Amino acid sequence: MIYKYLLNKTRSLRCSKGLLSNFEVMSRNRLCCSYIQGQSPEPRVREYFYYIDHQGMLFLDDTKIKNFTSCFKDKQFLVFFFRRLRLNNTGRYSQDFPFVSLCGRERNFIRCDDLPIVFTHIIEKIDTTHEITDEQFSYGHAGELLTVPFEPRKIFMNPATGRVYHPAPTLAGGIGLVKSSLAIEFSSYFSFDNGEEHGPTQFLWRNMKYDLDTKWYKDKSLKLSYKL
Secondary structure, rough: HHHHHHHHHHHOOOOOOOOEEEEEEEEEEEEEEEEEEEOOOOOOOOOEEEEOOOOEEEEEEEOOOOOOOOOOOHHHHHHHHHHOOOOOOOOOOOOOOOOOEEOOEEEHHHHEEOOOOOOHHHHHHEEEOOEEEEEEEEEOOHHHHHEEOOHHHOOOEEOOOOOOEEEOOOOHHOOOOOOOHHHHHHHHHEEOOHHHHHHHOOEEEEEEEEEEEOOOOHHHHHHOOOOO
């Protein structure tokens, strides 16, 4: 499924280069790895390489100009891709592409600006009395097709970076980034009982004040080797 979709996508995005073009990943001016989109390291196996930015948009990693025009937008494809996303334990490219989405014999390696799961907006379910009965946190730019329950008590802000995080699907590491525009909105609802240098202690949401759980993310960040 992903291979057929990518054939059309890569032809339109990279027709001047061709599908099999060598690309090198650089980190701080250091060569990390080299790959060819669609390479076949063994019979009947294909490998592709992706990048997810801090807004949660998905791109082919070697796309030169990464913006809304060049990102993947087909929701069914995004659902298929993100539901298979997990930590890269394949033994291939794990240092530079710490996540992977497996589809049969296709290996889709992923690197990201921060984390691969990026929450973009809250979806409210409203009953006949116009009361909010449920809130789901949407990620992956797939609307209501990709969500987790919104947990106000588990909003976490890293005081060193100002970035905000929330629990994510376990397979994807259990922690996701909140899109910057939404994080800015959330920041106005934080209380800092211990000073801003120590991060928020409470979160006001829907007229309810929640004492924040400040420990849930620690085992997640340790597993991901991220220092949040």
